[in-house]
Amino acid sequence: MPRYIALLRGVSPMNCKMPELKAAFESAGFSNVKTLLSSGNVAFDARSATEAALARKAEAAMEKALGRSFYTIVRPQQHLLDLLADDPYPGLGADPGAKRVVSFMRAAPPDTVLPPPVSGAQMLGIIGSEVFSTYLPSSDGPVFMRLIEKTFGKDITTRTWDTVRKCAAA
Incomplete structure (x- = not known):
């Protein structure tokens, strides 16, 4: 199964x-x-x-x-195993020191213009129905979540790259 x-x-x-x-x-x-x-x-x-x-x-x-x-x-x-193996972050220009997050949607979004970076949070790209983002932790809290929800709405859920790894191994 x-x-x-x-x-x-x-x-x-x-x-x-x-x-x-x-x-x-x-x-x-x-x-x-x-x-x-x-x-x-x-x-x-x-x-x-x-x-x-x-x-x-x-x-x-x-x-x-x-x-x-x-x-x-x-x-x-x-x-999830394929996402991890393909690791799109280097190809999307991710800052090696930034935290990596993946936002999951039920379906691929229509053509979407990604917003510019805000306070160290940056949406790097969309592949299928996942949005790949990075952020630099700051005292402003989770700026990247506000940025993602403003762009895609609330019918989305986000996980860190480490959480994706743990889920794939379950």
């Missing part, structure tokens, strides 16, 4: 307990379910289906089991 990673928007240890989230995914019929990092990352096995169908199934299961759902984006585990 293929392995998938669900990336949920807005999950934190304060608003969702990982054992309950795991149980919700299991109630949807997914197997070998594993939550990662208490921040809305769930690895699971499922019969082959579209990413959108798996996301809908997960959201419905969360609504039923938890009384709420979180916006969910699903990727095959192999997709």
Whole structure:
């Protein structure tokens, strides 16, 4: 059975307990379910289906089991492994000292003009339905999140490159 990673928007240890989230995914019929990092990352096995169908199934299961759902984006585990192997950051001109983040969308955006860098945050490029960005930590907080949401809206979820690596290994 293929392995998938669900990336949920807005999950934190304060608003969702990982054992309950795991149980919700299991109630949807997914197997070998594993939550990662208490921040809305769930690895699971499922019969082959579209990413959108798996996301809908997960959201419905969360609504039923938890009384709420979180916006969910699903990727095959192999997709994340391929992203890591291809590592687009050097080719996009990433500052080697910057933090790397990937924003995931359900579908590729229409032609989008990326905004100029702001306070050390920079969107470097879009490949498929992922936006590759970098930021330099600052006292202004997560400037890159405001920049991403202003450009693409809130139907997006963002992970650090290290989190993508951990999800791919799950």
